[in-house]
Amino acid sequence: MAKAKRDIHRKVLDYQHKITTWLVKEYDAVFVEDLNVQSMLRADGNGRNKQDAAWRQFITLLEYKGDVYGTHVVQVEAAGTTKECAVCGVESSKSIWVREHSCPSCGFETDRDANAAMNVLQRGFSELGLGWPESTPVETVTATDTADLQQMSASHVIETGSLST
Ligand SMILES: [Zn+2]
Numbered sequence: 202m203a204k205a206k207r208d209i210h211r212k213v214l215d216y217q218h219k220i221t222t223w224l225v226k227e228y229d230a231v232f233v234e235d236l237n238v239q240s241m242l243r244a245d246g247n248g249r250n251k252q253d254a255a256w257r258q259f260i261t262l263l264e265y266k267g268d269v270y271g272t273h274v275v276q277v278e279a280a281g282t283t284k285e286c287a288v289c290g291v292e293s294s295k296s297i298w299v300r301e302h303s304c305p306s307c308g309f310e311t312d313r314d315a316n317a318a319m320n321v322l323q324r325g326f327s328e329l330g331l332g333w334p335e336s337t338p339v340e341t342v343t344a345t346d347t348a349d350l351q352q353m354s355a356s357h358v359i360e361t362g363s364l365s366t
Pocket residue numbers: 286287288289290291304305306307308309
């Protein structure tokens with residue numbers, strides 16, 4: 202039992218090493234959501250803690266390698282990234298099972314995670330003191346989505362979501 206657990210931890214670490222190395226080599230800037238300390242303190246049950254620990258480990262690796270490769274690694278405020286419309290900024294609440302973002306104000310429609318990723322991206326750019334890069338093609342992925350990671354082309358900015366499975 203203990204051995205099986207160690208094997209899983211090692212696999213997660215291997216996977217995180219691969220992704221973080223790839224990210225800092227491929228991109229000039231990587232934006233990640235900061236851990237939500239409030240919800241972490243409120244969290245009941247072990248699952249949430251494990252997920253946060255994995256995310257913390259991922260960010261630690263990413264920041265270390267960002268230093269080595271000269272890649273900006275920026276943690277941004279995570280609150281509201283799902284609710285906020287990436288186009289007009291109007292907030293609308295959605296339940297966890299609603300996978301689409303459909304803005305009641307401007308009509309912008311996209312995937313829930315894509316909308317959140319765009320918000321993280323905008324927050325990251327403003328942290329770096331840059332405006333929204335109108336002319337720069339930008340791709341967004343979540344860290345767990347290896348299929349998407351493999352399809353990524355030559356964009357220079359990436360945002361990662363969460364490592365939840
Ligand atoms: Zn909108």
